[in-house]
Amino acid sequence: MVTKTLSILFVASEVEGLIKSGGLADVAKALPKSLKKLGHQVNIVMPAYQSISGRDAADILLETTLTHWPHTPYQVRALEVDGISVFGIECAEYFDRSEMYAENNQAYSDNGERFAFFSAACLDMLPKLNVQPDIIHANDWHTGLVPYLLKKRYENDAFFSHIRSVLSVHNAVFKGIFHYDEIACLAEFKANYVPEAAVSHSHISMLKAGVLCADKINAVSPTYAKELLTELGSHGMAVDFQSRESDLFGILNGCDYSEWSPEVDSFIPKQFKANRISMVRGKKACKSALQEEVNLPQKEVAMYGMVCRLTNQKGIHYLLPILEQFLKNDVQVVIVGTGDPVLANQLAEIAAINSDKFAFVEAYSNKLAHWVEAASDFFLMPSEFEPCGLNQIYSMAYGTLPIVREVGGLKDSVTDYDSDIDNATGFSFKNPEPVELLLVLMRSLLLYSQNLNEIKRVQLHAMKQNFSWDEAADKYVEMYLS
Structure with a gap:
């Protein structure tokens, strides 16, 4: 029941269905959809990147220049995603590029100016559009x-x-640190003195500016909200978060089951439901199809999947030292992802030597991401840190048991088998060490080898978990109303 209808403007750099590089895009589509379902009025605003399909055919709602100096010209396109209206800020100088943030693993040198302009335009357009x-x-x-x-x-x-404003922190390791000269497109930064954003006499952090100026701050899981109050968990911003502790809310992200459910997934070779016969048949067909797709032997064997950006944050540096040792067992491992070329080369070398057991696909593929979730028995997320994580939630929906490190949203969403057998939804470990990851991998494999019936029971229990966005959206509304 809606107590008060709110008008909400959701501001994000990417939105799934239009353009995506990571989990932020999933949230930027799913949360507005759930808020709209609750009866609130929701619009999204994002950069109108050149690579957004249909951008140039979309209606122009506004052709203008920034009211404030430096009066940069821009226009607003009428885009849409799943029935939510999206204002696309179009400015060729900043957004007509082949990628969103970086090319060849190198960030665009003017990212500070690009997103400072975008932030200014988001507010500049409102009175002009009467929003x-x-x-x-x-x-x-x-x-x-x-x-x-x-x-x-x-x-x-x-x-x-x-x-009023809210800032969601999806990952505090990325602080948007730039030299004052790189934010010179905002008059407020011309004097090289902005205490709310300063991290040194010469540099500012856009994240810090948001944390200190937003009316409320949101972390994308309850555990991550606690971690942000520590030096380690906040990546050096503890003092800033501590100063706003009373305004900091931790809300676990939800899952968009219209996109991530084996019952309706149009990507996977065979759809299946949360009952034993359907799940066993469906996962078997998906495993067989994935094995063929990535050139692994067609056999019924414990399969471990992983889909992620190739960064240390995702725990690749815990996996690499123990991967070949784990591959001595009767297992198959499939990893799909792009990112750090050094990590990619190391994975490719191990795959070349162990081609009958390990497939590494260096690609960003939505289809393969869905296939890996549906086909695998276990999903690897040994993250160094993980504000929320969505793949562990997707995995459970597909009866794929997440193997996670107990941090952030992973700790909030996965119940370890050995800690609570009856309510288990996966396996977890605590210490950030390769040997700890190997031990938890062997725990999961032992159960698979000795008691497949028990694995199926836990998989079915995982499928019945509900991380719907509706519950999360209610908590967001509470925060807005506060």
Whole structure:
């Protein structure tokens, strides 16, 4: 039941269904959808990147220049995703590029200026389009300057006087640190003195500006909210988060089951349901198809999947030292991902030597991501840190048992088999050591080898978990109303 209808503007650098590089895009589509379902009025605003399909055919809602210096020209396109209207900020100088943030693993040198402009344009367009939200919900460093500008640039502007802001922190390791000269497109930064954003006499952090200026701050899981109050968990921003502790909310991300459910998944070779016969048949067919796709022997064997960015954050550096040792067992491992070329080369070398047991696909493929979730018996997420994580939630929906390190949202969402057999949904380990990962892999394999019936029971129990966005959306509304 809706107590008060809110108007919410969701500001993000990527939105699934239009353009995506990671989990932020999933949230930027699924949360607005659930908020709309609850009866709230929701719009999204994002950069109108050149590579968004259909961008150039979309209606132009506004052709203008920034009211404030440096009066950069831009236009607003009418985009849409799943019935939610999306304002696309189009500016050829900043967004007509082949990628969103980087090319050849090198970030664009003017990313600070690009997203400072985007933050300014998000607010500049509102009175011109007569869109007056109650809440502006910004996400990560790319939009950290939105709460800052709302508080500083528009503090005496009647149009903006009742608007409140929220900043969601999806990953505090990315702080948006830039030299003042790189933010020179905002008059407020010309004097090289912005205490709310400063991290040194010469550099600012867009994330810090958002954390100190937003009315409320949201971490994407309850455990991550606690971790942000520590030096280690906040990557050096503990003092900033501690100063806002009373305004910090931890809300676990949900799962968009219209995208990630084996019952309706159009990508996978055979759909299946959360009953034993359907699950066993479906997973078997998916495993067979994946084995053929990645050139692994067609056999019934314990399969371990992993789909991720190739970074140390995802725990690849815990896996690499023990992978060949684990491959001595009767197992198959499939890893799909792109990222650090050094890590990719190491995985490719191990795959070449163990081609009958290990397939590494260096690609970003939505189809393969779904196939790996459906085909695998276990899903690897040994993350160094993980604010929320979505793949462990997707995995459970497909009866694939996550193997996770007990951090952030992984700790909040996965119940370890040895800790609580009756309610188990996966396997977990605590210490960030390769040998600890090997031990938990062997625990899972031992259960698979000795008691396949028990594995099937736990897989079915995992499939029956519900991490729907509806519950998370209720908590977001509570935060907005506060």
